[in-house]
Amino acid sequence: MSTLLEINNLHAGIGEKEILKGLNLVIRKGEVHAIMGRNGSGKSTLSAIIAGNPNYTITEGSITFMGQDLLKMSPEERSWAGIFLGFQYPVEIPGVTNVNFMKTAVNEHRKQKGLPPLTAAEYLKMMREKMAFVEMDPSFSSRGVNVGFSGGEKKRNEVFQMAMLSPMLAILDETDSGLDVDALRIVANGVNRLKTKDNAFVVITHYQRLLDYIVPDIVHVLYKGRIVKTAGKELAAEVEKHGYEEFEK
Amino acid sequence: MEGLKYIPDKKFECNVELTGAEKFYVWDGVSKELPCKETEALQCNVSFSVPTRMKELSYRADIAAAAQEAIVITPQTDRLTQIIFVRDTLSAVSSRVRINCRESGEYNIVLCYHTNGNHEYSTEEQMEIIVSGGAKLDLVIMQNEGALSNHNTDFKIRVEKDSHLSMNLITLHAGKVSNKIHTLLSESGGQCNLNGLYLADGKQVIDTKITLLHDAPECASAQMFKGILSGEAKSKFEGTIVVTPKGQKTEAYQANNNLLTSESARASSDPRLVIYADDVKCSHGSTCGSVGDEEMFYMRSRGISEAEARILQQQAFAGAVLDKVSTPELRERISRLVERRLRGEDIVCAGCGKRCC
Numbered sequence: 001m002s003t004l005l006e007i008n009n010l011h012a013g014i015g016e017k018e019i020l021k022g023l024n025l026v027i028r029k030g031e032v033h034a035i036m037g038r039n040g041s042g043k044s045t046l047s048a049i050i051a052g053n054p055n056y057t058i059t060e061g062s063i064t065f066m067g068q069d070l071l072k073m074s075p076e077e078r079s080w081a082g083i084f085l086g087f088q089y090p091v092e093i094p095g096v097t098n099v100n101f102m103k104t105a106v107n108e109h110r111k112q113k114g115l116p117p118l119t120a121a122e123y124l125k126m127m128r129e130k131m132a133f134v135e136m137d138p139s140f141s142s143r144g145v146n147v148g149f150s151g152g153e154k155k156r157n158e159v160f161q162m163a164m165l166s167p168m169l170a171i172l173d174e175t176d177s178g179l180d181v182d183a184l185r186i187v188a189n190g191v192n193r194l195k196t197k198d199n200a201f202v203v204i205t206h207y208q209r210l211l212d213y214i215v216p217d218i219v220h221v222l223y224k225g226r227i228v229k230t231a232g233k234e235l236a237a238e239v240e241k242h243g244y245e246e247f248e249k
Numbered sequence: 250m251e252g253l254k255y256i257p258d259k260k261f262e263c264n265v266e267l268t269g270a271e272k273f274y275v276w277d278g279v280s281k282e283l284p285c286k287e288t289e290a291l292q293c294n295v296s297f298s299v300p301t302r303m304k305e306l307s308y309r310a311d312i313a314a315a316a317q318e319a320i321v322i323t324p325q326t327d328r329l330t331q332i333i334f335v336r337d338t339l340s341a342v343s344s345r346v347r348i349n350c351r352e353s354g355e356y357n358i359v360l361c362y363h364t365n366g367n368h369e370y371s372t373e374e375q376m377e378i379i380v381s382g383g384a385k386l387d388l389v390i391m392q393n394e395g396a397l398s399n400h401n402t403d404f405k406i407r408v409e410k411d412s413h414l415s416m417n418l419i420t421l422h423a424g425k426v427s428n429k430i431h432t433l434l435s436e437s438g439g440q441c442n443l444n445g446l447y448l449a450d451g452k453q454v455i456d457t458k459i460t461l462l463h464d465a466p467e468c469a470s471a472q473m474f475k476g477i478l479s480g481e482a483k484s485k486f487e488g489t490i491v492v493t494p495k496g497q498k499t500e501a502y503q504a505n506n507n508l509l510t511s512e513s514a515r516a517s518s519d520p521r522l523v524i525y526a527d528d529v530k531c532s533h534g535s536t537c538g539s540v541g542d543e544e545m546f547y548m549r550s551r552g553i554s555e556a557e558a559r560i561l562q563q564q565a566f567a568g569a570v571l572d573k574v575s576t577p578e579l580r581e582r583i584s585r586l587v588e589r590r591l592r593g594e595d596i597v598c599a600g601c602g603k604r605c606c
Contacts, residue, residue: 055542079552091547095565105551106562112552144565161551195587 010061022224038223051085084169086158093145130163151178159190176210188213206242278344319347326354354384365394381409394423411438415593420447434468445474449482463496478514502532
């Protein structure tokens with residue numbers, strides 16, 4: 001299988017504080033990875049760095065995505081190349097409607113591919129289809145981005161956006177936090193339907209709960225900025241049973 | 250907003266179709282179509298004193314009356330009245346305009362200001378507005394002038410019993426603008442909403458000074474002024490709400506928010522409340538800030554380029570004021586003009602080959 005993302009000896013953090021301390025990770029097409037770890041182990045830092053959040057500084061190491069040096073690319077260039085981050089805390093943007101936001105995003109992606117912008121009718125058709133994916137009411141489209149959305153609605157909106165952009169590599173940062181069982185099922189179904197042999201998913205989570213719905217091929221345990229154990233899906237059950245203590249040696 | 254072009258035509262005629270609109274022109278402060286009359290000065294003065302234990306507090310607002318004849322605008326309820334003010338051959342013009350809305354009914358007026366060429370036009374304007382007899386006036390003012398223009402307007406507004414004024418003041422483009430707005434709510438049941446959006450770049454300067462007097466019980470007022478400043482533009486906002494001892498059950502709100510999109514742009518904001526009544530609901534607030542980093546990263550992570558993300562945010566910021574324009578056709582038209590302005594394109598109405606507002 002061909003490699004999508006390769007991270008080598010990544011050291012990174014915020015300001016003076018080093019959070020990732022020599023992280024290695026390889027993700028190939030068609031794979032679903034789960035990254036588990038305690039609060040503060042570096043899970044969200046890793047996802048933010050892959051998406052290009054400018055608040056983090058990289059001191060050592062490299063990330064290549066489909067043969068390109070990812071660290072040299074702006075956040076929008078990474079999105080165009082096929083990276084998607086589902087935010088743990090989706091940002092509210094008052095005054096910018098969901099429809100305006102996503103239409104702009106989809107058309108910028110099309111522009112990069114040399115395609116003409118979608119007409120209003122084409123966009124609407126696509127939007128309705130993908131909203132049905134995550135059982136989202138079309139009335140959400142005219143509201144401000146994430147403004148007044150419940151926790152579950154925000155996460156569904158993230159999966160909707162992912163469906164609209166059909167990324168090569170999607171990272172879901174604690175998408176399960178704050179979700180009830182129904183919302184969890186809806187979000188997981190959305191992800192499972194988007195899975196193909198050509199794309200890949202990274203699911204970041206504390207708990208096994210989400211992994212009952214989105215079954216990973218590979219599970220990693222992150223501890224103090226390093227991946228300390230990698231195994232198959234049975235590792236998730238082990239973590240759930242014994243906690244993280246046995247990795248903290 | 251960089252790279253703004255302003256290329257007016259030599260001969261100017263507004264050919265934009267606004268449904269049901271009746272158009273009038275005022276050239277260099279003179280109109281052939283509208284009556285020009287000796288009109289008595291609009292009474293907007295207020296003075297009172299309040300004895301306190303320490304000393305007597307007194308307040309006095311003395312507004313000098315304009316001496317010259319006024320162009321009189323009397324709108325009709327069944328149509329939109331559009332007045333196009335064009336600055337043409339004279340370098341300095343002083344004019345007086347009176348809007349009379351004295352009978353019950355709903356009225357719509359749009360005033361468009363335009364300079365015919367990028368010359369050093371200077372305009373001194375007296376704008377008197379009276380809304381009475383239960384009238385409801387929706388007034389939209391578009392200021393769209395060349396970068397060398399210098400436009401000072403003194404608004405005197407009087408809103409009487411159970412009458413409503415909603416004014417939307419959109420400063421799209423101009424060299425130096427000063428809007429002084431003196432408003433009196435003189436009888437009970439009056440309502441006055443003053444909204445403004447000012448956009449400035451380069452070395453443009455925009456001053457807004459508002460005095461809003463609540464001199465009667467049970468009146469309501471709301472002010473929302475927003476500015477987007479780039480380049481080395483400067484704006485100054487001074488807004489004072491005065492509630493006199495007669496103004497019980499007043500509701501008055503004021504907000505001024507400024508979005509700075511460059512290092513050198515400056516905005517100052519000075520909101521004030523002066524209250525001499527004890528049963529009122531009043532609030533005010535102001536902000537000067539730049540674009541939020543979190544929002545920016547969120548948009549960029551979805552593939553929206555930095556430039557496009559900024560425009561989306563600025564449009565959203567301006568949208569809160571534009572939403573107050575009640576005629577949908579006009580609101581859409583102005584929104585498109587604002588977008589063109591933010592993108593640094595020619596500020597041209599759709600369907601018109603000429604440059605106006």
